[in-house]
Amino acid sequence: MKIALVGYGKMGKAIETIVEAQGDQIVARLEEKPTKKNINEADVAIEFSTPQTAFDNVVACLELGIPVVCGTTAWLDRLPEVEKICSHVNGAFIYASNYSLGVNLFFEINKRIAQLMKKYPDYTISLEEIHHTEKKDAPSGTAITLAEEIIPIYHMDGWKLSSDVSSSNQLAIEAKREKDVPGTHTVLYNSEVDQIEIKHIAHSRKGFASGALVAAKWLVGKKGIFTMKDVLGL
Template sequence: MRILLIGYGKMGKTIEQMALAKGHEIVGKIDRDNAHELQNFSSKDTDVAIEFTHPAQAFRNISYCLSNGIPVVSGSTGWLDKFEEAKNLCQQKQGAFFYASNFSVGVNLFFHFNEYIASKMQAYKEYEVAVREIHHLQKVDKPSGTGITAAEGILASYTNLAGWVSDNPEEKTKLNIASEREPDVVGTHIVTYSSEVDKIELGHIAHSRAGFAEGAVMAAEWLIGRQGVYGMKDMLNL
């Protein structure tokens, strides 16, 4: 499989190692210093692109791939205000687009269990629900995409809450997502249900980026030959 890496930071480098170990070929590495070279790639020389970049560049990169017949797997966060545009473009171009806020198999099982627990806990009004996410100091977006996905999974059952809010626990009409940034933290996500008498927690702690990279390469392999917009639930049959 011929893979174009768009974004060559820590995640891009880890994906490269994982892909090469599985026998795939890296046909290009696009980063801020050579962003203009993206226009040199097409479906003739690229089987799939894996895109992990800054929120400001993500939609442009995804649009380029879809417009030029390159299936694209994206894990960039902070750009989802344009997600519907990306979906529409994918359908218009009859392309293939796979998006996940987090490619870890463990995190996506966490999402699955989170939705199930929320569907049960919403009946017990004495418990107040909250989301907490902790990442490394270089993490640009707050809250994280994974934290937002966890919140959305809860909100599907908590119809009394009017969406989520960032770092504002005093806003009782919305679900609070607390964001913390600490050195050398890969990613921690915790959902808490607190009452006056006890607390219930569901959490996921990543020890390394390897799980994210492995999931992204798995998604790229899975996307080949497909058409449409997909996510981890499709690939993992959750």
């Protein structure tokens, strides 16, 4: 499989290491907008760039007929536009806030526990995420996904960073930045007598990178708009 890395930062380099070990081929390492000339006839593009460039990168790949796996966060106000363009060009596209296979299982666990805990109003629910100091967005896309799975179950009025919460019916997310933390996400249920937590701790970027590569291999040859639930059969 010939892969174009669109965005060649820490995630791009982590994906490159796994690709080379598995015998696939990186045909482009781009820090600029993909074009017919620089995409080098890739079978699939894996996009981890910046919130400012992700939309243009994804659209360029779709218009070139290249399936796209996108993991850039904090640009999702334009996701409906990408989905419309993907359908118009009969392309293939996956977006996920986190490609780790463990995190995607964690998403499913999160929903199940929220459904269970909703019956017990003595517990107050909140989220905490910790990432490295170079992460550009807060809260993380993964924390937002966790929150958006909980909010409809609890009939809450959306989420806010813990410093901005103005209502008891808003889900508080505390975002911490610490050196060399790939990603830790915790959902907390706290009462006067005890606390219940579910937590996912990433030990390295390898889990994110390997999941993105699994998604890329799955996407080749398909048409449509997909999520990691489709990739994993969840």
